[in-house]
Every structure is written in structure tokens, then in C-alpha cells.
Amino acid sequence: MESIFDISEYIASLKNKKDEKLISSIYDIETCETRIEIPKSFEEKIFGYITGQKMENADESEVEEILQKVRNQKILKVINRWTYESALYNYLRALRPGVNIKDSKKQEAWFKSNIEETKDNCDFCEPEKYTPEDSFGRIYGKHCITAANLARFDRFHSLLIFKRHNPLDFSEDELSDYIDTAFKWFERIKGISPEHSYSLLIWNCLPRAGASQIHGHMQMLASKTIYPKMAHLLSTAKEYKEKMGIDYFEALYNIHNILGLSIDRENLKVLFYITPVKEKEVFVIADSIDSNFKIFIHQTLRKLIDELKVFSFNFSLYKIPISGKKNVIYFARIVDRGNILSKTSDIASMELYASSVIANDPIKLKKLLN
Ligand SMILES: [Zn+2]
Incomplete structure (x- = not known):
């Protein structure tokens, strides 16, 4: 076909x-x-x-x-x-x-300048200073760190913040570490509340996909139902x-x-x-x-x-x-x-x-x- x-x-x-x-x-x-x-x-x-x-x-x-x-x-x-x-x-x-070269060049230029502009004053570049933490503390990955979500929409709802500001700049090793660290967080929640066994990891990449911050980050939710x-x-x-x-x-x-x-x-x-x-x-x-x-x-x-x-x-x-x-x-x-x-x-x-x-x-x- x-x-x-x-x-x-x-x-x-x-x-x-x-x-x-x-x-x-x-x-x-x-x-x-x-x-x-x-x-x-x-x-x-x-x-x-x-x-x-x-x-x-x-x-x-x-x-x-x-x-x-x-x-x-x-x-x-x-x-x-x-x-x-x-x-x-x-x-x-x-x-x-399939790919509009002119459009993608414009997007690339905008993205690059936006990454530079948002680096100063980025809370997620200094997560331990400017993000809340879960009651049990943080989980440290090689390339990321967890934080509590400031505006939660479920009892267990936290962030996985990448070390890199640029969300599109990640290697296989980095992405693997993000996923592994998220699953360590899910395990930690299971230890606290075993019935919260439905684990959801989501990544809204850039504001167009719903992200409130440019800085690379995912969200983790563990729910009872x-x-x-x-x-x-x-x-x-x-x-x-x-x-x-x-x-x-x-x-x-x-x-x-x-x-x-x-x-x-x-x-x-x-x-x-x-x-x-x-x-x-x-x-x-x-x-x-x-x-x-x-x-x-x-x-x-x-x-x-x-x-x-x-x-x-x-x-x-x-x-x-x-x-x-x-x-x-x-x-x-x-x-x-x-x-x-x-x-x-x-x-x-x-x-x-x-x-x-x-x-x-x-x-x-x-x-x-x-
Ligand atoms: Zn940042």
C-alpha cells in the first residue's frame, strides 16, 4: 500500500x-x-x-x-x-x-533563541532551590532529579526534571536514565502506598504540547484507580x-x-x-x-x-x-x-x-x- x-x-x-x-x-x-x-x-x-x-x-x-x-x-x-x-x-x-524545509528552519531558529533566552531565570535549571520536593525527598538520576509538582492533580504527582535545559537534546543514555528514575519514583510510591499501582509517565514537550516550562521535564502520576x-x-x-x-x-x-x-x-x-x-x-x-x-x-x-x-x-x-x-x-x-x-x-x-x-x-x- x-x-x-x-x-x-x-x-x-x-x-x-x-x-x-x-x-x-x-x-x-x-x-x-x-x-x-x-x-x-x-x-x-x-x-x-x-x-x-x-x-x-x-x-x-x-x-x-x-x-x-x-x-x-x-x-x-x-x-x-x-x-x-x-x-x-x-x-x-x-x-x-512531508517536511516543509522553510517552516522547519523558522521553527529551529525560534527554538534556539528561545532556549538561550529562557536559560537565565529558569527554575528547573536549579531544581533543588526552586522546586518543591516530595515528603520523602528527591530521587537522583544520573541525568535528572525528581521534584514534587507545585500544582498537583492527584495525590502522587511529581516531576522528573532533566539536567539539560534543552528538552530536545538527549542521548539514549539520558532517556534511559529518565525512564529508570521515573520507575524508581513509582517503586517508592508503591512502598508508601501499595494500592497506588497505576503508573503514568508523561512528557509534554514544549508549551505547544502543554508544558509550562521550556526546560526538559516529565511528569509522574501514581493512582489508586x-x-x-x-x-x-x-x-x-x-x-x-x-x-x-x-x-x-x-x-x-x-x-x-x-x-x-x-x-x-x-x-x-x-x-x-x-x-x-x-x-x-x-x-x-x-x-x-x-x-x-x-x-x-x-x-x-x-x-x-x-x-x-x-x-x-x-x-x-x-x-x-x-x-x-x-x-x-x-x-x-x-x-x-x-x-x-x-x-x-x-x-x-x-x-x-x-x-x-x-x-x-x-x-x-x-x-x-x-
Ligand atoms: Zn532550565
Whole structure:
């Protein structure tokens, strides 16, 4: 499959009809076409928007091909009938080149100057002086330190502050240390209150992703009950298993595998999710947090940052105790939050009240990240 917009044809062409049945046991996939008319006076602007080039420099057939695609747009809706996760793919945006060099250079320049400007007067550069600590004190990693969150939203809610001010500057060793130190904090909480066994590690990178400070930091939450979004996912998985007789996460992985949108690396399964919460989402299901997991997360983040020019992202890692042989399962998710200089939010009424609208093709994302 070259593009996610070919998904219906691809599924119809599958030789093993069991594969088609498995896909339709979870997803409703709807494709259709819609036509718009473009006034002559608007063609030049449209061409520039899609290609980033001037129409006068392009040859006639190229111009006509682009304009035809704009006139006859494809619609693709992917809906998970169990979780109600859904994606409406934006064909026009998908026509645009993956990395806009001009935009990413502007973002890079702004980011660099902002990093320098915020270094003076940064509380997180001197965490022991300017951040509160947990009642049991701090946990010291090689490259980070923990602090209590000043404005908590759960009983156990703390920060993991990187030694480096620049959040995008991290090595494999540093990222591994951040994760290890967070898990030391979770263990400490377990010692204090064993029932707070749901561990959530999140990273809002840069203000566009919700961070209040530029300085690199993650947040750790240990809760007594599972957070509702994850509870919904797990109850759906249970319901699917009861009705279909197959493990939901196995089915989810197998579907992405059939579509060429998965990677299997020992104890972790990676999905280039077809109903992403927003752009370029990577969904990882892991049995344990070992070096294999940390290397993969590091590689993925570095490729997103260095090659795809992602500056702002959300990362989450959720540890969930489950019944059965495995007794624990980990979900890690990474999502791009878009241009840090854009005045337009990436989350709008559609995302809040209806469905995610997606511009990036998971097929292309897998090719770029793999
Ligand atoms: Zn700092």
C-alpha cells in the first residue's frame, strides 16, 4: 500500500479473507470522493499552498495533475467500532510534502533563541532551590532529579526534571536514565502506598504540547484507580474478547500487521496507528521496560526530532497491572503537536467533540521512521 487512501482497495485485494474479516471485526473503513470547483483566479494560490512552488515555474501537466487532485478529493474515515477512536483523513493536507524545509528552519531558529533566552531565570535549571520536593525527598538520576509538582492533580504527582535545559537534546543514555528514575519514583510510591499501582509517565514537550516550562521535564502520576481513558480501552478489550473470542490487543496488532503498519521487536509491538489521536502517532505495546524498549523509544523520538523536524510532542507511558500470565502491560504513545510557531491550534472542535482530523499518512510515517 502506497498511501492510506488506498486502504479499501488494499483490503479488498487481500487473498486471505480471514484477514478482511479480522479488520472488519474492529474497524469501519469508509472511502468516497467529493468534488469542488476552483475559480481560475484561485488556481495559483492553491498550487502554491500544495506544492510550496510558484505555478509559473511548473509545467502544465504538473499543474493540471495537482488541480485535478484538489478538485476531486478523496475522503477516508476510519472508525474503531469498539473504542470509538476515529480518524478523518485530510486528503488536501496529505498532498503536501512531508517536511516543509522553510517552516522547519523558522521553527529551529525560534527554538534556539528561545532556549538561550529562557536559560537565565529558569527554575528547573536549579531544581533543588526552586522546586518543591516530595515528603520523602528527591530521587537522583544520573541525568535528572525528581521534584514534587507545585500544582498537583492527584495525590502522587511529581516531576522528573532533566539536567539539560534543552528538552530536545538527549542521548539514549539520558532517556534511559529518565525512564529508570521515573520507575524508581513509582517503586517508592508503591512502598508508601501499595494500592497506588497505576503508573503514568508523561512528557509534554514544549508549551505547544502543554508544558509550562521550556526546560526538559516529565511528569509522574501514581493512582489508586486506573485513569478513565485507559479504563475505557481495557473494558473494550474485555468486551471484544468475550464476544469475539480473540485477545483485542493481538487483533489490533495483527490488523496493523496485515496493513503493513506494524513492527515486532521481541517483547514490543509497534503500531503506526490508523486511528491516531493526532498527527504521526506511534503506539507501542510492551511486556516490559527493558533496554529494547528504551532504545526503540529513543530512536523513534530522535528520528521524529532530527529527520521529521518535530519540535513539540506528547509522550505517555502507562503501566497497567492485569490479571493473567503477563500480570502487567505497558502502553507507550507518541504524538506530534505540529508547528511551534503556528497560531492555529492543532486541536479544534472536531477533535474535542467529533473525531480526530489527520493530515499525516501512517504508511509514509512508517517508511520514514523504520
Ligand atoms: Zn532550565
